Amino acid sequence: MVAQIVAEGPAPHLKLCIVRIWRTWLKFNLMRAKSKKIEAHFSTYTTFLSDKKTIEQEEITLRLNTKQRRKEGESAIIYAVIQGKKRFEAIASSHVKNKYQFYVFADWFDAGPCFRFDSQGQAHCNPEDGRGLKARKIETPHFHKFNKDGVEIAFHSAELQRPSAAEAIVNDIKSGIKHFCQEGCLTCGQNAYPRLISEQELMDLSSDDPLNDVSFL
């Protein structure tokens, strides 16, 4: 459809269509507040998360995105029950050591990710669930998924609740992808998880210190 729009110009009805696509994109990539589609089809969503799914590529190359200072790679996910494209995406910071994220996208729900893992980064503020303010803060490493109200929440898996296991996962992206695949019911052909290959490994300038190269004064 985009090719058609580019070729013929933004006719009013197509323009409205683009606007709707962008509204969805903005909502779920930037605001990430609530998914009405997941709320309306919550049982389909939970089934999608708990069903076995297959990551198509056994090896995923992480390519450098200089502007975003990170390495990115992706593969399609094979899952026949819901329509639309499904994909797995891996992102690793090129300047902060052990900072990486994994995503599962399924277009049928929304344009934004429906399941994700953050090894580092900002803590998430969950809605009140009756356990009080202290329980609302979910520090990284953590997963993100949606609750029955379609609200994005962060959580710790049983594994991540053990500090030593959480530290081991953060310190090794291979352990991270293994755990992500376990938690997200993903496999990869004959393997439990895909192999990540970084084309920039030899030039990796990442550091434990996020402000390592910042002079300030």
Next chain:
Amino acid sequence: MTDIECKDIIGLLRSDFGSLWSCIKRGNTLEIITPYVYPNKEFVSVFITVRREKIIVSDGGALSDFIEASIDDVAFAEAAMSKFSDNWDIDKHVQGSKSERIFYFKACEKLNLVTSAIFDVCNFISSVASASELAITEEESQERESFRAQADKVIKLAAPKGIPVSYNRKFPEIPEASFSAVATGTSKLWLIIYVTGSSLKYFQLSLSNAIINFEFAQESPLKNQIAKKITLLNNQAIGYQPLQLQHRREKLENVTPDVLSWTERDKLKDLLAA
């Protein structure tokens, strides 16, 4: 419960709010997770590090990332940054030339002033991030994003082989300007700005923005490298009202003759090949 006393609440507040603060050591930097929250429900982290015997409390570059991802309104974001950085007495540091990173920070010399600096930096981050969410109307945001998506694709197709195109680009040599797209040849730059608007007012602002950005480029050290300054003007936008925009358009054409309407976008290929 029939009566409630201050003492019942204050203790809980101090305990529960207090528990939201935490600290992680990352190399020589401390990450402080605060109880302040971005509009996307992520907690605000600030970073403490020492430079030249001063304690620096910064946003770690996160605020400009948030603004860039949230709202494409450079003028508004800069106005919000300027106003709130004055209010909270915040400094700005720009690091790097290839991939520029912007940090907002406050420096102090004594440990007992760090909490005060954290208070200012957190309020600054929270104010700017919240204001930016309301920067432009939803209609305008959609108008810009949909036009930008289409224009990006057209430019990608129009650029000759071997001429890479980058989008939403800034240059350290032109500090206050940004360009929708930049094609880069051997020692040559094609600067492109998209102009659109969901209303006349927004269209006027977009056009004014193009004029001033091209003027900045023309006065910059890069001026000899600029092959073309191209405006891609959305003449199908609701805000496009030619009679009301006549003077601005003339002014733009004084700065650069290469003003292309969206319906003439086929000519873009020739401009990028020149």
